[in-house]
Amino acid sequence: MHRKLWKALSGILVPLAAIAFWQLLSTKGWVNATILPSPMQVLTRWWAYLRPLDPFDPTQGPYWRWLLSGELPQDAMGSLYRVLVGFFIGAGLALPLGLAMGYSKLVNGLFNPLIQVLRPIPPIAYIPLSILWFGLGNPPAIFLISIGAFFPVLMNTVTGVQNVDSIYLRVGRNLGASRLTQFTRIILPAATPYIFTGARIGMGTAFIVVIVSEMIAVNNGLGYRILEAREYLWSDKIIAGMFTIGLLGLGIDTVMSRLSARMLRWHRGLEQS
Amino acid sequence: MGAPNGTSHISIRGVQKVFRTGGQEVAALKDIDLEIAPGEFVCLLGPSGCGKSTLLNAVAGFSLPTGGAIDIQGAPVKEPGPDRGMVFQEYALFPWMTVEQNIAFGLQIKGQPKAAIREKVDQLLTLLHLHDFRKRHPKDLSGGMRQRVAIARVLALDSPIMLMDEPFGALDALTRRNLQDELLRLWTELKKTILFVTHSIEESLYLADRTVVMTYRPGTIKRDLRITLPRPRDVASAEFNALKKELSQLLMEEQTRHNQDEFRGAAVD
Numbered sequence: 001m002h003r004k005l006w007k008a009l010s011g012i013l014v015p016l017a018a019i020a021f022w023q024l025l026s027t028k029g030w031v032n033a034t035i036l037p038s039p040m041q042v043l044t045r046w047w048a049y050l051r052p053l054d055p056f057d058p059t060q061g062p063y064w065r066w067l068l069s070g071e072l073p074q075d076a077m078g079s080l081y082r083v084l085v086g087f088f089i090g091a092g093l094a095l096p097l098g099l100a101m102g103y104s105k106l107v108n109g110l111f112n113p114l115i116q117v118l119r120p121i122p123p124i125a126y127i128p129l130s131i132l133w134f135g136l137g138n139p140p141a142i143f144l145i146s147i148g149a150f151f152p153v154l155m156n157t158v159t160g161v162q163n164v165d166s167i168y169l170r171v172g173r174n175l176g177a178s179r180l181t182q183f184t185r186i187i188l189p190a191a192t193p194y195i196f197t198g199a200r201i202g203m204g205t206a207f208i209v210v211i212v213s214e215m216i217a218v219n220n221g222l223g224y225r226i227l228e229a230r231e232y233l234w235s236d237k238i239i240a241g242m243f244t245i246g247l248l249g250l251g252i253d254t255v256m257s258r259l260s261a262r263m264l265r266w267h268r269g270l271e272q273s
Numbered sequence: 274m275g276a277p278n279g280t281s282h283i284s285i286r287g288v289q290k291v292f293r294t295g296g297q298e299v300a301a302l303k304d305i306d307l308e309i310a311p312g313e314f315v316c317l318l319g320p321s322g323c324g325k326s327t328l329l330n331a332v333a334g335f336s337l338p339t340g341g342a343i344d345i346q347g348a349p350v351k352e353p354g355p356d357r358g359m360v361f362q363e364y365a366l367f368p369w370m371t372v373e374q375n376i377a378f379g380l381q382i383k384g385q386p387k388a389a390i391r392e393k394v395d396q397l398l399t400l401l402h403l404h405d406f407r408k409r410h411p412k413d414l415s416g417g418m419r420q421r422v423a424i425a426r427v428l429a430l431d432s433p434i435m436l437m438d439e440p441f442g443a444l445d446a447l448t449r450r451n452l453q454d455e456l457l458r459l460w461t462e463l464k465k466t467i468l469f470v471t472h473s474i475e476e477s478l479y480l481a482d483r484t485v486v487m488t489y490r491p492g493t494i495k496r497d498l499r500i501t502l503p504r505p506r507d508v509a510s511a512e513f514n515a516l517k518k519e520l521s522q523l524l525m526e527e528q529t530r531h532n533q534d535e536f537r538g539a540a541v542d
Contacts, residue, residue, distance in 0.1 A: 167365045170335055175379040175430065176355040185378070189369040266369045266410040 037236040046072075046240035071225070072240075076248055078221040079210050082138060083252070086145025087206045091199060093146070094153035098195075101154075102161025103187065115154065123148040123209045127216055141213035148209035149202035156198025160191030193267050196260035203256050207249050222248070282346060282466045283309040283332060283434065289340030290327055290492075300491035301327045302338065307485065307494065311433070314460055314467045316477035316484045318520070320528045324492025325470045326438055332468060333359050333436050345434065355379060358427030362439040364419040366411040372422050373398065373407040379430045397425040400459070417448035424456070428463070437469045441476070453479055457504065474520045478513060479506055486520065489527040490534070496523055 019039050025031045026038030033041070049072040056066045068077070101108040101115075123144050130140035164187050172182045214223030226241035290302035301324040309315050317325040330336045332343055334353040343350045345357065353359075358379075366375050373394050380390045398404045401421045411419055420440055427435055441449045457480065460467055471477050477484040478500060486496040498520070502512055 167361060167363060168367060170353070171359075171361070171365045171367075173335070173353040174333065174355070174357070174359045175382055175426075176353075177382050181382060186367065189367070192369070266412065 034233055034235060037239065042236045042239045042243075045234070045236040046243070049237060049240055072244060075220055075222045075225050075241075076244065078218075079214065079223065080248070082141050082145060082213075082218075082221065083203070083206045083210045085138075086142040086210070087149045087203055089142065090146030090149030090206070091153045091202055094150045094198075094202075095157055095195070098154045098157025098198075099161055099188070099191075102158040102191070103183065108158070115151075119151050119155070123205070124212055127213070130213075131217055136217050136219075138218065140217045141210065144213045145206045145209045148205040152201035152205060153195070153198040156194045156201070157191065160194025160198075161187055163194065164190040193260075193264055196256075196264065200253065200256045200260065203252055204249075207252060211245060280310065281308040281344075282311040282313070283307070283468065284344040284347075285309075285328070285332070285341070286343075287341035288328070288331065288338045288343060290324065290331060290336075291339045302331070303491035303493050305341070305492070305494060307497075309466060309468065311466055312464050314480060314482045315469065316481035317468065317470045317487060318472065318474065318477045318484050318524065319487035319492070319495075320472065320489055320524065320531045322531055322534075323487040323489050323527060325487050327492065328487075329359075329436055329438055329468060329470050333357055355383070355430040356432045357434045357436055358430045358432040359436040359438065360420070360423050360427055360440045362442045364411070364416075364423050366419055366422055366426070368411050371408050371410055372403055372414070375411070375422055376425045376429050379426060383430075393429060397428055400428070401425045401455070415448075416444050417452060420444065420452060421455070424459070428459070433466060435465045435467045437467065439470055439472070442471070442473075449476075454505075456480070474517055474524060475508060478502075478516055478520070479508060484520065486523050487527075489530045495527070 022036075023039050025036065026033065026041075037045075050070050052066055052069045053071070054066075054069070056063065060066070068074070097111065101111055126144055126147055127140075130143045134140040134143055168186050168190055169182060172186045177186070210221070211223035214221035215227045218224055222241055222245050226238045226245075229235075229237035229241065285305055285307040288302055288305040289300070292299045292301055305328060307315075317328060319325050327336070331338045332345075332350065334350045334357070337350070367378065370378065376394050376397055377390050380393060385393075394407075398407055401424060403418070403421055403425065406414060406418060411422070414422070423440070441452055444452065453476065456467075459465070469477075469480060481500055484498045484500060485494055486498065487493065488495045498516075500516065502510075502516075506513060
């Protein structure tokens with residue numbers, strides 16, 4: 001009982017101490033409030049950012065839509081939309097290519113040199129080109145995000161296919177499986193732990209890139225909003241926005257790991273979360 | 274010794290296998306002649322490096338011999354196939370499939386109708402006492418259970434030949450004996466031809482109709498011993514132990530050669 005209580009408490013001790021220290025800095029006036037507003041001030045601003053701007057009006061649509069009509073939910077949904085679309089384009093291209101490269105030495109030999117040259121270029125470095133090609137708004141952002149998601153998924157898929165234990169393929173041949181059956185029922189499932197890892201990393205990269213791309217090419221979304229807040233010296237809104245980004249990122253990663261844990265229940269090396 | 278040509282189930286004639294590693298040639302098998310009759314239980318016995326697994330893999334079609342011929346019922350072995358189901362030491366169950374999915378896989382490949390597959394899987398689950406575990410994944414099974422599933426997966430193919438590569442080598446003594454008895458029961462019931470690789474003298478004497486002792490590199494046949502002791506065999510009996518002593522002697526000579534090679538650093542396993 002004692003131990004359980006301690007376990008529950010130990011996780012919030014350090015955050016509480018940090019917030020208390022932060023509050024102390026503000027109330028004592030050690031730090032200028034424009035540079036670092038107090039936690040209470042951030043919280044107040046966060047609520048203002050979150051809540052709906054107009055009172056509920058049933059003629060304007062359902063309740064849930066009103067609930068999400070605040071600036072922050074709109075920004076968060078905009079960012080999430082770009083992340084998801086960009087991720088699915090990037091991962092959707094990387095998966096078949098990765099499977100082909102992992103399976104066939106020929107395909108690997110053809111594509112690998114180009115991939116190795118392009119891979120170290122950070123997605124951020126594509127910003128000028130993306131604006132030149134796609135202008136402003138969602139298209140350049142989605143382009144950048146798909147690049148960010150593409151390489152982690154690709155590399156992990158290639159490794160996953162290459163690392164399929166040869167004994168499974170021997171069993172497959174022994175049971176008389178055709179090449180297609182070997183691919184779909186042995187290689188593909190055997191590689192899924194790697195593919196999921198790649199997807200998780202790719203999703204993380206996509207989330208980083210969406211914030212950056214919104215700061216440059218889009219005029220809504222969480223990344224845009226904290227840059228906009230800086231122009232007005234609203235440090236409380238910047239911090240509120242940053243925490244929102246953090247929580248959303250944590251949420252996405254949790255969903256990804258839950259999803260892969262569910263689908264990989266058979267996997268022996270699965271970490272207990 | 275052995276069945277006469279023509280009535281053999283597995284016919285191995287003049288088989289050679291040479292491996293090339295780093296410009297060096299290693300003769301793994303040399304002049305192997307072995308005729309195995311339908312329904313016979315044959316053990317290949319020898320120290321590691323004697324090529325017994327190489328010979329099994331050649332019969333399975335995973336790695337064809339560099340010389341000689343292997344025929345299955347008169348037809349030469351060209352590739353692996355479901356007529357020669359193989360049970361591996363490391364189980365090699367598909368971890369993403371449940372027990373019943375593993376067993377059904379070979380039948381699905383054959384394109385059998387769903388109802389027939391379900392019936393066959395059911396029958397095998399009963400035969401190998403796996404019914405309570407049908408929905409489990411391999412990671413949730415003990416070693417002995419996994420090997421039961423691997424055997425069921427091969428039995429599902431209805432292949433007349435079972436190839437077994439040290440299938441019980443990783444199991445504890447009790448589980449091992451248990452599965453040996455189970456295998457003998459299945460073999461009697463289903464009348465399979467079994468080629469079984471082991472390095473355990475006792476295992477080969479307990480199971481086989483014939484024990485083929487192989488020499489250390491190059492692998493040749495040192496002795497082809499017919500075991501006529503009635504089953505179930507009593508491992509404590511005088512006859513059993515006399516045979517055990519005889520085989521120990523033969524095996525020890527080869528083990529010594531293996532050790533000498535190893536001390537010279539020449540053994541590449």
